[in-house]
Amino acid sequence: MRRAPSVAPELPGYEYVSVLGSGGFSDVFLYQQRLPRRRVAVKVLLTEQLNPSTQAQFVDEANLMAQLSTHPYIVTIYHADVAGDGRPYFVMEHCSGPSLAERYKRQKFGVEDALRTGVRLAGAIATAHSAGILHRDIKPANVLTNDFGWPALTDFGISSSLDEELPVQTSTGNHRPAGSESTGTGESQSVGMSVPWSPPEMFEDDPRPDVRSDVFSLAATIHTLLAGQTPFEIHGRSNGTLDLIGRIERGAITPIGRDDVPRSLVAVLAKAMATRRDDRFATAVDFARALQRVELELGYAPTGIDIPTIAGTEHGKPDAPAGDDETRARSVVSIAAQAPAPARAAPATPAAPPAEPDQADATRVRGARVIEPGSAPSGSALARSADAGTPAPGTPSPAKETTVVRPRGSVRAQEPVSAPAAADDAPIENASGRRRLVMIGSIAAAVLLIGAVVAAVTLTGIDNSALTPSASPVPAKPDSVNSAAGVPAPVLEGTATSEDGSQVTFTVSNPSPLDGDVYRWARAETPNQPKLSAVADITVDGVVPGSTVCVDIYLQRTDGKISEANRACNR
Template sequence: MKTKRAPGEPPKLPGFEYSSLLGSGGFADVFLYDQQLPRRQVAVKVLVADANDERIRSSFRREANLMAQLSAHPAIVTIHAAAVSDDGRPFIVMEYCPKPNLGVQYKRDRFSVPEVLALGVQIAGAVESAHRVGILHRDIKPANILVTQYRRPALTDFGIATTDDGQPGGGGMSIPWSPPEAFGSPPEASAASDTFSLAATLYTLLAGRSPFELPGHSNSSLDLTRRIRSGDVTPLTRSDVPDSLRQLFEIALDPEPERRYTTALSLGHALQRIETELSLPVTTIDVFEEVDSEHRADDDDGATRVRGVIEVPDAPSASQETHAVVVGGGDRSETRGSLDETSQAAPAHPPRSPLLRRVLAGAAAAVVLLVVGAVLLTIEHDDDVDAQAPSPVTPGQGAQRPPAPIAVEATAEGDQATFTWVNPQPQAGDTYRVRVDTDLGQEAPVVVTEPQITVDLREEGATCVMVTLVREQKTESTATEGCIGE
């Protein structure tokens, strides 16, 4: 029988005063410290003293480096610094998060459908951003989604992440949320693997159990692995889950990777469409992308916010004698924490206040961040009020231009393609003018009342549509393009 390891002694770190133990895992402890300058509470993850295995130490250093690359993302925990203590233990200094992770939350709280949709969209942006810089997380699960003191989700624990430069991550997996390909020999991982785990996590928040657990039956690791490989998802019994969300889970949890959402962004857009279907505010997706300042999408009113990849600056070591492993920073003004699955603190309430989320979204819409070496392109959508700068109006009209359709996506079946999109601020009487490129050139615009259209595929090249939102007052948005094919 495995005995739980006793936590180690907190290291003495110059400029930091030890406060309390937050949690312990297999190879690391997490402690709460008071940083003296700047004065704040921080979580410090420390490798245990007897973890002399170079593979473990290398994995620990890689985790710090990978998280530092992503620290600027609002839904990923921020790394302040990392170094080696005077007694030889590597440590990572991260923002302190006093709320419990979602692994604690789902076991005691009922998550609503709107809450899960919003959480899913935000974490999808974090996962997509990691993928865009070549990082696969490989261990997305409720316990690895922390909650900031502003009640926002934050992805953490990149301990077994892999990169596209051939560097493998650490071993291990979390079976209840792992895709079938993770059980192969050798195990495989892709963007579709992470989307599987994210969907399994969202399912868990709704069901109060992982997708392949069968109440009243054996749920051993062997049982779960068999069900995951065969795609035997236990049906959701909640009556408030819409059919569209059930269909999303069917796609995202398919045992065949090519039949799933192959990008986290496409999963996020699917979640946004369900928000629109339920007349909910459309949650913004934040994604990293290198942006050419000469091609800024100033006219894009969508709910996808694109940020330049931020290079993190160097920071001092814990002492003059220690050697820095990695340092990092972020561009957020909000305080966030770094409690991973080994370090949890329990708040009185879950991170799910729609009013607070709307207030924060409104505040965020007023901030423009400029970063040296990267252009920050903000395409902001506010959940409560129109956060867009005044738009040009259609000649002869006094009303503002409505927002452009977002998340234009297409699926092909036979010789036809069905395009769908999201109206970020739906109003009564809205229609859509769609112009289609065909083999004979552009067809005359077609007006539709629903956010979808089915068109014939071109025999060669890409089939594209340009979608414009038309308000009842005859004001029009800018056009949004969607294409399928080469």
């Protein structure tokens, strides 16, 4: 039998309105704040359950919650203090909407709404993890709905140490089925969990949950929203606590049973609810990105992952940041001119090198890789010969460049251009002799040009179509395959910043190119504004000079399948 709620304390600056709910260790009341005037929820801990240790723990948890309160999908804490009667309390945002538990019991969530909710909550949980907080009791009833209709995660930390039940929960039975909000037996009070959404490690004699435990519970919550029941509940069979624990430990997930839920989403949820922690997503951000890929697959705008700026910058960097010299060399990529005419490729050799030779070499090589279609294949090869065949003095050739053979053939194709000049220097006796010499020189140039092209094709083992910009060569790298879609992630080759700092270019390559492949990318802070690029150089405009720029880059096939994101940052 549930106890009656305690008497609401007198709080200066607040007017008592009503009781919102009662838990095992606290009561929650609705108050009207006088200034600024707004309704707030006040959680009051019970004096009979407190001791110096729990009081100190309450203060620590309140401070941690305050650090998380700026997140848009975490319930905000406004104030914490001790009432005149000695009971500690804190003032929270009042979420007037129903909890997710109330919503899914009325109607199952649509796929788009469930995905959006999952990504938003994953960002909230990742933010808590970055502050060193494990929730340990993620479930639909612990996600409220604020006045904007957004999800608001509540009971961080405190639920696992001081309060086992949802503060606003008003009806919890002792013998409810799997959808129950029961938190287990009295022995589990120090752990704080709800069995239907708990991972198997929580049932060990000495539970040691980690971030992957919260990922499991979040995935179980999303499964519940879609299925209208908990993941391990089976209709028509016993769904007691021991039954659920056995199924959770065996990984016997009940199918969602909806035709509109794609297989890719089912696979993502199954991975997040794997029995072995090592088989799950390593972080909440990884889980959120997997949900984003499903959104893209279904044609939805990807939901933003709201995480702290520092955490977002550090997470998922593919490599250590490049040195300043490399950045300056790459910076010219975004403003390099198009490839010169074939006749001028060879004379580029004696040109005076710029102030920094390594920049000139890197720029010429990368500049040729962004040539737009429109020039003849041979012109494309000649442009590459000018880039790779005439490095600046003392500059080593890039280790990743694989088109060394092609420039040699192209340079030889340039040599006949000098033949007419030699003929012009010879004595000319009459007009017919001049025409004869010109004809001979032209024939010789054509023969040598054809021979050079044939030699290049033979040595490189590709046809003329491979010389066009749409099939630019890429270095051989191991595939990073998306297990759900089988699409390799793009590989970051380098970054570049323009001289004025207002543009940043990310150069990527396709490990396994197919016809029609494009790069889908978006800035990390605006993932719902993706763009497509058919070329390997992705330029971000409007950058604040000196700032860190991060983008999520995907490889997209013609059939709509999307790779995992490769997050690239310029620092």
